[in-house]
Amino acid sequence: MAKYLGQLLSSLKSLSSVPAIRAHVALWTGSFSSWTHTFRSIKTLPLPIFPKSWDFSQPNSSWGPEIMQMYEHYNSQCEVETEEGEKKAGPWRRLPSYNRSLKFATGGVYLSKIIQSKARLFTRNIKEPGAAFEYVLFVNEAEQRCVGIFQAGHLLEGPPGHVHGGAIATMIDTVTGTHATFLSGPVMTAYLNINYRSPIPLGSTVLIESLMDKKEGRKTFLLCNVTSTDGSKLHTETTALFVSVSVSNLIQKG
Numbered sequence: 001m002a003k004y005l006g007q008l009l010s011s012l013k014s015l016s017s018v019p020a021i022r023a024h025v026a027l028w029t030g031s032f033s034s035w036t037h038t039f040r041s042i043k044t045l046p047l048p049i050f051p052k053s054w055d056f057s058q059p060n061s062s063w064g065p066e067i068m069q070m071y072e073h074y075n076s077q078c079e080v081e082t083e084e085g086e087k088k089a090g091p092w093r094r095l096p097s098y099n100r101s102l103k104f105a106t107g108g109v110y111l112s113k114i115i116q117s118k119a120r121l122f123t124r125n126i127k128e129p130g131a132a133f134e135y136v137l138f139v140n141e142a143e144q145r146c147v148g149i150f151q152a153g154h155l156l157e158g159p160p161g162h163v164h165g166g167a168i169a170t171m172i173d174t175v176t177g178t179h180a181t182f183l184s185g186p187v188m189t190a191y192l193n194i195n196y197r198s199p200i201p202l203g204s205t206v207l208i209e210s211l212m213d214k215k216e217g218r219k220t221f222l223l224c225n226v227t228s229t230d231g232s233k234l235h236t237e238t239t240a241l242f243v244s245v246s247v248s249n250l251i252q253k254g
């Protein structure tokens, strides 16, 4: 396994000479300095490199009025107009979301032989729109904040009529994990301490807000609340720790 992963790493590094795919390779090799730039690059990757990739973080027919309203609230702040009428980047940035970015990053040539070819990102593996995890993430670099807007589909039931606690944890991990990666590069979740305060009705939309608490060496501590979209109801409170890792570190762990 370590041998194959070693080959994968060197393949990824050689592929990184192609500027357009550098951003995706950087997510795994940690060989490029600016992670903010990495996320910006992902957003602007030219289409021909990812001919079959689908950005799941865009509205679809299953999105109800509540998720749409929240989406528009943050999306409208991704680009703002100056007094001179020019458009410029706003405080928020929408993060795209793919279900098999690594396969696309390598054209499927190397990874399909090493990692199961059917692998998909857990939260993006159900094809029916609206059935499970519908969400979009936005990040605010200046405020070191990340928000996820999450509409919970009928396949996520736990207690009757309400969302499964594991599905909620999955979304908290997704938002805080992406936020920690944005802040610190490649990370693994060390812990998520979740207090469940009130159940989330199935089909509803909630706001998942991740805030930077502190960084200590390889450790990035985050705080995360899940609330109703108007903020009036607290569903969960979380403290999270992510530890920075490198690909070689992962290989050694096997």
Ligand SMILES: CCCCCCCCCCCCCCCC(=O)SCCNC(=O)CCNC(=O)[C@H](O)C(C)(C)COP(=O)(O)OP(=O)(O)OC[C@H]1O[C@@H](n2cnc3c(N)ncnc32)[C@H](O)[C@@H]1OP(=O)(O)O
Binding pocket: 027, 121, 173, 174, 175, 177, 178, 181, 186, 187, 188, 189, 190, 191, 217, 218, 219, 241, 243, 244, 245, 249
């Ligand atoms: C990844 C995002 C991609 C984003 C791109 C977009 C793509 C799509 C987005 C999807 C986003 C989904 C995000 C999912 C993210 C996962 O779900 S990751 C999977 C779940 N997590 C795991 O499997 C991790 C399993 N644990 C491990 O591998 C290892 O324990 C760790 C966490 C890497 C740490 O091991 P290590 O590197 O050997 O570090 P170690 O020396 O033990 O500890 C370092 C420091 O952390 C502290 N520490 C470590 N663990 C703990 C702990 N549990 N409690 C307290 N302190 C701890 C140590 O005490 C030490 O502190 P100091 O002595 O430095 O003060």
